[in-house]
Amino acid sequence: MRIIFVIAAALALAPALGFGGVYILSEARFRDVKRGPAFDHPIPTDAASIERGRHIARTRGCFGCHGQNLEGKNFDEQWDWPERAVAPNLAEYARKHDPAAMEAAIRQGIGANGKALTAMPSFNFTRLTDEDVAALIAFLRAAPVADSSVPKPKLGWAVRWSFITGAERHMAYWAQRVPPLRIDAEQEPVLAAGEYLAMTMCNECHGLDVRGQTLFPPPTPDLAIAAAIPRDDFENIIETGVGMGGRNLGLMRLVSPDRFPALSDDEVDALHAYLSSRADEPVPENVFWRPE
Numbered sequence: 537m538r539i540i541f542v543i544a545a546a547l548a549l550a551p552a553l554g555f556g557g558v559y560i561l562s563e564a565r566f567r568d569v570k571r572g573p574a575f576d577h578p579i580p581t582d583a584a585s586i587e588r589g590r591h592i593a594r595t596r597g598c599f600g601c602h603g604q605n606l607e608g609k610n611f612d613e614q615w616d617w618p619e620r621a622v623a624p625n626l627a628e629y630a631r632k633h634d635p636a637a638m639e640a641a642i643r644q645g646i647g648a649n650g651k652a653l654t655a656m657p658s659f660n661f662t663r664l665t666d667e668d669v670a671a672l673i674a675f676l677r678a679a680p681v682a683d684s685s686v687p688k689p690k691l692g693w694a695v696r697w698s699f700i701t702g703a704e705r706h707m708a709y710w711a712q713r714v715p716p717l718r719i720d721a722e723q724e725p726v727l728a729a730g731e732y733l734a735m736t737m738c739n740e741c742h743g744l745d746v747r748g749q750t751l752f753p754p755p756t757p758d759l760a761i762a763a764a765i766p767r768d769d770f771e772n773i774i775e776t777g778v779g780m781g782g783r784n785l786g787l788m789r790l791v792s793p794d795r796f797p798a799l800s801d802d803e804v805d806a807l808h809a810y811l812s813s814r815a816d817e818p819v820p821e822n823v824f825w826r827p828e
């Protein structure tokens with residue numbers, strides 16, 4: 537009799553223990569972050585810096601994901617992952633959090649609650665300079681706070697499980713693996729400017745080193761293909777997300793028109809020159825975003 541009771545109790549508790557375990561282990565993953573030194577760069581208040589911040593926000597896609605009025609966005613309908621991703625109201629966030637918390641979210645993939653972010657592509661912003669992060673924060677602080685209410689984000693159990701097994705990695709993990717910028721701006725100013733743009737705009741989807749990504753579908757090409765694309769065709773592709781031969785580039789078509797038409801001619805020149813210059817260099821092997 538007693539043994540039956542014990543078995544019944546174990547069966548009844550198993551799901552609760554299982555979910556509890558998944559919860560605890562996945563939370564431990566999200567708290568497993570290495571935080572860099574607190575950001576203490578002064579935040580400017582002049583009009584030129586705020587305008588620079590707006591340009592960074594536009595070309596790096598903050599508006600597309602956080603809303604054209606920075607009001608926040610519920611991704612429920614676009615993404616079924618990680619159950620419910622919600623980008624917060626950024627102008628409001630900028631009033632409530634200090635620059636160190638904002639920098640940690642933007643460049644390091646660590647949220648104000650101390651846990652790694654899961655949906656915001658912070659690794660795409662890791663190489664932004666201190667000046668540009670400060671300008672971005674200045675812009676967000678100065679932007680009017682739009683009225684909005686977004687629901688709370690949710691992490692699904694299957695998603696939590698995939699973080700425990702290592703099938704998924706959080707943004708603080710990715711952010712730490714972005715290769716450093718290599719080109720000396722004193723010696724090669726145009727190529728350095730192009731590298732900076734590529735490594736803070738295109739590595740969201742084209743691999744952390746922009747030499748192609750095969751980790752997630754759809755695989756994206758090595759951007760050294762720019763060498764084979766005339767400069768004006770290249771500009772057209774990145775501003776529309778429509779590729780060679782009129783091909784719809786999918787995810788790129790969704791984000792490009794919102795971000796890249798704001799690039800100046802000089803920026804497009806630099807980006808094209810830098811990416812083209814990669815064509816002679818071998819593609820780095822043994823990186824996790826291009827397993828082979």
Ligand code: HEC
Nearest residue numbers: 596597598601621622623624641647648653654655656657
């Ligand atoms: C691809 C969509 C996407 C882009 C692009 C994006 N964000 Fe986010 N952001 C999110 C989501 C989703 C969250 C909620 C946290 C999460 O789920 O990772 C978020 C969270 C944040 C947070 C709050 C972090 C916290 O919880 O404390 C800040 C600050 C932020 N984003 C700033 C920015 C800035 C600045 C930019 C532009 C440089 C930007 N984001 C671009 C999707 C995006």
Ligand code: HEC
Nearest residue numbers: 737738740741754755756773774779780785786787788791
């Ligand atoms: C949000 C994801 C995303 C971002 C950001 C992104 N791309 Fe793409 N890109 C893609 C996808 C997806 C494809 C198409 C893959 C396929 O189906 O072959 C693509 C294809 C391309 C192609 C090939 C076009 C063709 O005709 O085949 C070029 C060139 C390109 N991207 C350049 C860039 C540059 C330069 C940047 C940065 C300014 C950039 N992309 C940023 C997702 C992205």
